[in-house]
Amino acid sequence: MAEIRVDHLRKAFGEFVAVQDSSFTVEDGAFLALLGPSGCGKTTTLRMIAGLELPTGGTISLAGEDVTYKRASERDIAFVFQLFALYPHMNVRRNIGFPLLAQGVPKAEIRTRVEETARLLQIDHILDRPVSGLAGGDRQRVALGRAIVRRPKCFLMDEPLGTLDAEFREVMVRELRELHNRIHATTVYVTHDQIEAMAMADRIAVMNHGVIEQFGTPQQIYDRPASMYVADFIGSPPMNFIRFDAGLPKGARTARIGAAEIEMPALRAEVAPGALALGVRPEHIRFSDASPLRGAIYGTEYLGTNQIVTVETQGGLVRARLPAGQSYRIGEPVGLSFKSERLSLFDARSGRVIPSVLHEGALRREARHG
Amino acid sequence: MSAANSAHSVVEPGAASKRIAATLVILYAVITLVPLVWIFLTSIKSPPDSISYPPKILFTPSLEGYCNLFTTRTRQTPEYIAALPEPDGICDAVTRKRNMVIAGPSNFLPRFANSLIIAFGSTFLAVGLGTLAAYGFSRFKVPLADDLLFFILSTRMMPPIAVAIPIYLMYRQLGLSDTAIGMMLLYTAVNVSLAVWLLKGFIDEIPREYEEAAMIDGYSRLQAFRKVVLPQATTGIAATAIFCLIFAWNEYAFASLLTSGSAQTAPPFIPTIIGEGGQDWPAVAAGTTIFLVPILVFTILLRKQLLRGITFGAVRK
Numbered sequence: 001m002a003e004i005r006v007d008h009l010r011k012a013f014g015e016f017v018a019v020q021d022s023s024f025t026v027e028d029g030a031f032l033a034l035l036g037p038s039g040c041g042k043t044t045t046l047r048m049i050a051g052l053e054l055p056t057g058g059t060i061s062l063a064g065e066d067v068t069y070k071r072a073s074e075r076d077i078a079f080v081f082q083l084f085a086l087y088p089h090m091n092v093r094r095n096i097g098f099p100l101l102a103q104g105v106p107k108a109e110i111r112t113r114v115e116e117t118a119r120l121l122q123i124d125h126i127l128d129r130p131v132s133g134l135a136g137g138d139r140q141r142v143a144l145g146r147a148i149v150r151r152p153k154c155f156l157m158d159e160p161l162g163t164l165d166a167e168f169r170e171v172m173v174r175e176l177r178e179l180h181n182r183i184h185a186t187t188v189y190v191t192h193d194q195i196e197a198m199a200m201a202d203r204i205a206v207m208n209h210g211v212i213e214q215f216g217t218p219q220q221i222y223d224r225p226a227s228m229y230v231a232d233f234i235g236s237p238p239m240n241f242i243r244f245d246a247g248l249p250k251g252a253r254t255a256r257i258g259a260a261e262i263e264m265p266a267l268r269a270e271v272a273p274g275a276l277a278l279g280v281r282p283e284h285i286r287f288s289d290a291s292p293l294r295g296a297i298y299g300t301e302y303l304g305t306n307q308i309v310t311v312e313t314q315g316g317l318v319r320a321r322l323p324a325g326q327s328y329r330i331g332e333p334v335g336l337s338f339k340s341e342r343l344s345l346f347d348a349r350s351g352r353v354i355p356s357v358l359h360e361g362a363l364r365r366e367a368r369h370g
Numbered sequence: 371m372s373a374a375n376s377a378h379s380v381v382e383p384g385a386a387s388k389r390i391a392a393t394l395v396i397l398y399a400v401i402t403l404v405p406l407v408w409i410f411l412t413s414i415k416s417p418p419d420s421i422s423y424p425p426k427i428l429f430t431p432s433l434e435g436y437c438n439l440f441t442t443r444t445r446q447t448p449e450y451i452a453a454l455p456e457p458d459g460i461c462d463a464v465t466r467k468r469n470m471v472i473a474g475p476s477n478f479l480p481r482f483a484n485s486l487i488i489a490f491g492s493t494f495l496a497v498g499l500g501t502l503a504a505y506g507f508s509r510f511k512v513p514l515a516d517d518l519l520f521f522i523l524s525t526r527m528m529p530p531i532a533v534a535i536p537i538y539l540m541y542r543q544l545g546l547s548d549t550a551i552g553m554m555l556l557y558t559a560v561n562v563s564l565a566v567w568l569l570k571g572f573i574d575e576i577p578r579e580y581e582e583a584a585m586i587d588g589y590s591r592l593q594a595f596r597k598v599v600l601p602q603a604t605t606g607i608a609a610t611a612i613f614c615l616i617f618a619w620n621e622y623a624f625a626s627l628l629t630s631g632s633a634q635t636a637p638p639f640i641p642t643i644i645g646e647g648g649q650d651w652p653a654v655a656a657g658t659t660i661f662l663v664p665i666l667v668f669t670i671l672l673r674k675q676l677l678r679g680i681t682f683g684a685v686r687k
Contacts, residue, residue, distance in 0.1 A: 052582050072585045079586045085579035089601040102588030146587070 002063030002153040002186055003028045004049060009058035011044050011210075018044040020210045022058070026154075026203070029184040031177075033197035036207035036233070042190045043158055045207070049188060050079050050156050062153050073102070078147035080157040084139045086131040086146075092118075093127045096145040103150065117149045121179075136164050140172060144179070154186035161196060173199050194234050198222070206230045224359055225344060228351040231279050237308055240280045242315040243348055247273030255345070258314050260293040263340035265356040275348035282308065284339035285320035291335030297328045311336065406662070413655035420651040435652025437461035439478050439643065439660075443470040478657060480632075481639040486664065488550055488635055489618040492557035496614045497607060499558070500565025501573075505595060507566070508573040509581075519570075522563045530560050531623045538627055548633045553625065557618040564617075565610050572606025573599065608675030612668065619665055636661050 004026040011019040019041040026032045034042040047053040049060055051072035059068045067075050078099075086095050096117055097110045105113070118124040121141045126134065131142060140160060147155055161169045161176075177200045180187060191197050197204050198218045205215045206229075214226040225231035231239035244257045248271040254261050255278065262278065295313035302324065309328060311318045318336065328334075345354045353359070383391070412420050416432040443465055451471065457463040465472055507515055537556065538547070546552030576599060584594035600607075626638035640657040644650055669676065 050582075050586060052586070071590075072582070073588045073590060075586075077586065079583065081579045081583060083577065083579060085577065085583040087580060087583075087598055098584070099587035102593075146583075150588075 004154055004186060004188065005059075005061045006045070006049065007059045007061075009045065009048060009060065010056045011041070011048060011053065012056045017210050019048070019055075022210075022212050024205055024212065024215050026186055026188060028186055030202045031180050031187045031189065031200060032203045032205060033201035034188060034190045034205050034207060035192070035194060035197040037192055040207040041210040042192075042207050046156050046158055046188060046190045050077055051075050052079075076153045078150070078152040078155050080143050080147050080155065080160045082159045082162050084143040084160070086134075086139060086142055088130075088132055091128055091130050092123065092134070092142050092145075095131055095142055096127075096149050099146060099150045113149055114145075117145045120148070120182075121145050137168055137172065140164065141175075144176075148179075148183060148185070152185075154188065157187065157189045159191055160189075161191075161193075169196070176200060194236070198234075206233060208233075223342070224353075225279065226353050228277060228279070228346045228348070228353075231344065231346070235281060237282050237319045237321075239344075240282065240285070240318045241277040241346070241348075242280065242313070242318065243275065243277045244315065245273070245275055247271055248276075248345075257293065260291065262293070262338065262343075264343040264345060265341055265358040267345065268355040268357065268359070271345075271347070271354055276354075277346045277348040279344035279346055279353075280318070280338050281342065282319045282321040284342045285318065285322075286337050286339075287320070287322070287334045288337040289335050291337045293336045295334055295336060297330050297332045297334060299330065300328055409655045409658050409662075413652055413659045415652050415655075417650060417652055420655070421649060432464070432652070433460055434464045435650075435654075435656035437464050438650055438653035439656040440476055441465070441472045442474050442476050443468075444473045445469060446471050476643075477634075477639065478636075478643075481634050481636050482660065484550060484553075484629075484633055485619065485636040485661075488553045488557065488633075489615055489664075491550075492554045492561060492618045493611055493614040495554065495558040496561035496565045497569075497611050499562050500569050500610065501600075501603065501607060503562075503566045504569035504573050505599065507570050509578065519567070522566050525563045526560075534624065534627055537624070541628055548629050548631050550633045553629060553633055553635065556624055556628070557614075557621060561614040561617055565614060568610045568613065569603070569606055572603055572610075576602050605675045608672040612672055612676055615668060616665060 006025070007023050009019055009022040010017070022041075022045060024032075034045060036042045044053060048055045051067070051070060051074075055068060059066055061067060062075060062077070072079075087098065090098065093114055097114045100110045100113060114127070115124060118127055121144060123138060123141045123145065126138060131139065134142065143160065161172050164172060173196055180200070189197070189200065201218060203215065204218055204221050206213045206221060208229050214221055214230045216224075216226075221230060222234055225234065225239065228241065231241075242257060244255070246255055248255060248267055250267060250270040252267045252271075253265075254263050255276070256262075257278065264278070293313065295311040295318065298310040298312040298317060300310070301308040305324060306321050307324045309320045309322050311320060311334060313336070320336070342358070344358065345356060346352065347354055413435045414431040414433070415426070415429055416434050419426050419429045419432075420435075437460070441461060446469060448469060451466050451469065454466070454471070457466055462472060506512060507519060512518065541547045541552055544552075546555070580598045580602065581591070581594040584598045585591060589597065620637065621635075622637040625635045629635060629638065636657070640654060640661065643653045643657055
């Protein structure tokens with residue numbers, strides 16, 4: 001097992017820059033999710049770590065060794081493909097044993113190690129079946145088996161659950177995380193599904209247009225998004241943005257939006273006058289008749305334990321996650337109050353967050369990572 | 371699964387339409403088989419039966435055609451023949467009835483062997499080269515790939531025989547006239563374009579992930595090609611091989627122009643049989659019947675791959 005260090009990695013396909021200047025470190029045994037929409041460069045980043053794509057610039061090191069321009073076969077890594085890429089002309093046993101065959105492991109040892117791996121993944125009963133007839137989940141497990149059988153330095157997974165149906169995906173998310181807890185392999189996992197990333201990863205790198213927007217723990221990413229993009233991408237429904245124009249001094253604890261004076265975490269920087277956006281998670285909104293921030297009910301979505309209530313305000317539509325008990329009429333006027341210590345303030349022009357008390361812990365931690 | 375019931379799905383045909391289809395297929399098969407059956411029947415007729423009019427449907431089968439195909443014979447006086455010891459085998463007996471004796475083996479076997487060597491050899495070369503070239507075009511950034519592929523295709527745009535005279539002159543200069551290697555090269559050159567185009571289609575269908583997986587699993591690209599790509603391309607390779615073999619096996623024009631002696635193939639040889647001792651149609655038919663066998667066997671052996679190959683990977687996944 002090993003640490004993966006990516007330094008100023010860059011990849012251009014002709015004019016198109018797929019990855020620009022990415023730097024991050026995956027600690028030994030950690031589970032990193034590269035999260036972002038399609039075309040954001042996450043798969044390209046993964047393929048460069050694997051050696052399937054050569055970078056245009058920057059370096060990649062595995063366990064302290066520079067592997068930037070090494071062949072995939074020399075890197076001692078395992079890769080789980082989106083469509084699994086199980087060799088169709090081989091049965092399950094030969095598929096899992098194929099990497100060991102390349103290393104010249106003796107036949108008897110291949111046999112025992114394949115069987116060990118199959119037991120770990122609970123696929124020992126299908127070892128002699130052809131892979132073509134397997135169900136999605138079993139294909140997935142065979143692909144994992146082929147990856148873990150030779151105990152590589154790290155695992156790279158490219159949306160391995162993308163083709164499974166939703167119900168089964170949850171099962172596999174749990175299995176993958178359990179597997180990780182058991183073998184502690186350094187893992188880089190590419191996904192566009194925030195729920196998968198949040199559920200499995202120790203660290204998440206949110207990517208957009210070839211840039212890592214934020215690198216942090218799932219909690220940091222959710223509670224303290226570094227940009228409006230991250231805030232909007234993570235969370236369902238995403239963070240609300242209440243847009244307003246203002247200039248604020250360093251240390252400000254309130255912002256005036258229309259008639260309302262909204263409390264928020266004290267700012268750690270001065271804000272020049274301009275367009276700002278106050279970020280509020282739906283679960284940090286409550287209705288209070290006394291609040292000067294007014295709106296009218298626009299619609300509701302019932303979700304069982306709670307409901308999403310959309311409110312039309314002067315600053316646009318705001319969605320609140322509220323207990324399911326209360327029912328609302330469309331058009332009914334309401335006042336909104338926010339959980340002030342959890343609010344984020346963004347510079348609406350650059351999209352970046354304005355540092356506040358909320359970020360103190362996170363900033364220190366990120367500085368240590370950088 | 372619900373998609374299977376939608377309007378665009380393939381509907382299982384009803385019993386009546388199946389019966390109509392079967393009737394049509396059988397009818398077509400019978401019509402196309404008539405000449406083949408006629409050739410086979412002619413090959414087991416005696417020479418007088420073969421030219422009788424109206425044609426005989428019922429006749430006494432004879433091996434004379436096959437005997438005449440494999441032997442050369444000389445006419446002898448009845449006294450000489452009567453003085454000979456007991457006939458040695460059927461052919462001896464048949465020949466003596468016509469007042470002839472077997473003088474020696476005919477050229478049919480060596481010509482047939484030439485056909486086998488040249489057709490299978492050129493097929494092997496064309497498919498081998500074609501597979502490598504197709505893999506290269508499919509997987510690597512080849513400079514001017516489209517132009518090269520068009521160039522390769524363009525070699526088939528005029529009938530090969532249009533270049534017969536230049537090739538004849540070239541081959542004479544190079545000493546390749548009437549050599550097996552020359553014919554093999556020629557058929558390879560004609561077939562390789564077909565092979566590249568067909569195989570590129572098949573290899574494009576094989577997802578790159580398989581090779582990438584193999585390379586990550588610790589194999590070199592060549593090993594990945596051999597252990598992962600080739601086994602999956604067998605369908606396409608088999609289909610391509612049959613097309614190439616059929617061309618090389620049946621080719622007549624170049625063979626009659628460029629070969630006359632030691633490297634002559636069966637197609638130009640078979641018609642010459644007829645000239646030896648009258649209208650020997652049974653011998654010609656026997657030669658044709660035997661000539662049909664290798665392609666038939668090869669096609670039957672590969673029919674599974676061929677059938678799957680004809681769908682061009684449409685049913686993958």
